[in-house]
Amino acid sequence: MTARRRSGSFPRHEADLSAQEDQEESHARFPQAELLSGREERPEAPARQGAQAAYAVGAAEVGVKFGKAARLRRRREYLAVQQRGARVFVGDVIVLALDAGSKAPRIGITVSSKVANAVGRNRVRRWAREAFRAVAAEFPPVDLVVIARTGSTTLGLPGMVRALRSAAERARSIGGAR
DSSP: OOSSOSOTTSOSSGGGSOSSOOOOOOOTHHHHHHHHTOOOOOOOOOOOOOHHHHHHHHHHHHOOOOSGGGBOOSHHHHHHHHHHSEEEEETTEEEEEEEOOSSSOEEEEEEOTTTOOHHHHHHHHHHHHHHHHHHGGGSOSEEEEEEEOGGGGGTHHHHHHHHHHHHHHHHHHTTTOO
């Protein structure tokens, strides 16, 4: 502190401090509040794992991560698959497949704003990605474009998996391309 005294309770120098350490005081308010509440103590549930940890486990089980290598990213890649790819109509989803000449299958997902609002479109995209993760091992190395149609919001994940499985069978039967 300075020469001006701000409060009489503050020591002005280290010589004014006590050499004895204070004993740790327990916070008396908390245990007493628990005793007076009249509630029984219940065991707490173990802490949950976060969404990222659960996602990482799921991706490791399937073995396919949905990184840049697993996606179609350029417009010309989409157009090449749409112009030259083999078409498979499965319910409310169209799957186009084109032989890629790469070592792993890649996917591109198209969901028009005519299909649903933003929430519905994102739901369909998530279903398509998860279905691709589940079925990617069944595909030869092809580029896929999944085009969702108006009724695809009612498919759910099992319907999307069925659609991609039938597209995988067709892609194997035609040799990956037409």
